[in-house]
Amino acid sequence: MAVIEVTDLTKKYADLTVLDRVSFSVEEGEIFGILGPNGTGKTTTVECVEGLRRPDGGSIRVLGLDPIKDGRELHERIGVQLQHTQLPENIKVWEALDLYASFYAKPRDWRELLDQWGLADKRDTRFGKLSGGQKQRLFIALALVGDPRVAFLDELTTGLDPQARRATWEVIKQVRASGVTVVLVSHFMDEVEELCDRVAVFDRGTIVALDTPAGLIDGVDAEHQMRFTLMTGDATDPVVLLGGLPGVSGVSRNGDQVTVTGRGDFATAVTSTMARNHLPVADLRIDKRTLDDAFVALTGRSLHL
Numbered sequence: 001m002a003v004i005e006v007t008d009l010t011k012k013y014a015d016l017t018v019l020d021r022v023s024f025s026v027e028e029g030e031i032f033g034i035l036g037p038n039g040t041g042k043t044t045t046v047e048c049v050e051g052l053r054r055p056d057g058g059s060i061r062v063l064g065l066d067p068i069k070d071g072r073e074l075h076e077r078i079g080v081q082l083q084h085t086q087l088p089e090n091i092k093v094w095e096a097l098d099l100y101a102s103f104y105a106k107p108r109d110w111r112e113l114l115d116q117w118g119l120a121d122k123r124d125t126r127f128g129k130l131s132g133g134q135k136q137r138l139f140i141a142l143a144l145v146g147d148p149r150v151a152f153l154d155e156l157t158t159g160l161d162p163q164a165r166r167a168t169w170e171v172i173k174q175v176r177a178s179g180v181t182v183v184l185v186s187h188f189m190d191e192v193e194e195l196c197d198r199v200a201v202f203d204r205g206t207i208v209a210l211d212t213p214a215g216l217i218d219g220v221d222a223e224h225q226m227r228f229t230l231m232t233g234d235a236t237d238p239v240v241l242l243g244g245l246p247g248v249s250g251v252s253r254n255g256d257q258v259t260v261t262g263r264g265d266f267a268t269a270v271t272s273t274m275a276r277n278h279l280p281v282a283d284l285r286i287d288k289r290t291l292d293d294a295f296v297a298l299t300g301r302s303l304h305l
């Protein structure tokens, strides 16, 4: 069942069209990623879906509600992660949770959330004294205090060190495991690959692809490389042997080291040809294609310029 349905969403700021007929739907219980470089309209999309911005065209339904007309009812059912600047430095952790709980008719008991997100011993700590990872866990707890069906998390791990990022990912997985649908805005490929069931790739105000991370990667017809070491010194020259195989675009040899470049499933043809010719190889490595390759193939540019 779709919990969010967006059809032909269009948004302009003065003469600038920042969203141009964006359509997607989010299924119940999934982590749905919104991926793209800065300024491509990710936050604008999410804020329209949350009812914080008014679209110029198209339609949006969240849990069957119109975010503008049914805003009050919708806000009872969704959780929105705050940006850093929205909490005063000297508010205590429990005070923030208590305050946010008071915004909802049927909030969760925030004491449970403190335990669940590993903040019980930070209950009386002021926001400004928390580490980056603790702040992010507090933001997630605040997004969940209204017991929402859908949580929106925007650039949650920006500025965190690798360990805190990984810890935050585990927390996001727990959110999904508890039955909450998650919309995750990110410009980190690894994060999206690790967490999301499906991803909408944004570029310049439109969605250029929407699929599972694996589907996006498989859809890329990018060149990649395999490398191996020849085990026999007087081997038939692999440059000649492998050069004409389907999908292979280049073979180079440096001593016993061979590098083969190609597209599609060329690696299977290479390994079976080597085996058929009784040429054992060692240290076989195939460069894994990544979501980054998919992004470059889709948009013609890298996400991290």
Ligand SMILES: Nc1ncnc2c1ncn2[C@@H]1O[C@H](COP(=O)(O)OP(=O)(O)OP(=O)(O)O)[C@@H](O)[C@H]1O
Pocket: 013, 018, 036, 037, 038, 039, 040, 041, 042, 043, 044, 045, 187
């Ligand atoms: N209130 C506003 N008035 C005018 N232009 C705006 C406003 N808000 C956003 N924009 C512009 O709209 C475009 C999309 O911005 P948006 O914040 O949605 O992108 P984003 O993909 O979320 O980027 P980021 O990752 O930097 O948050 C950008 O060019 C931005 O400058």
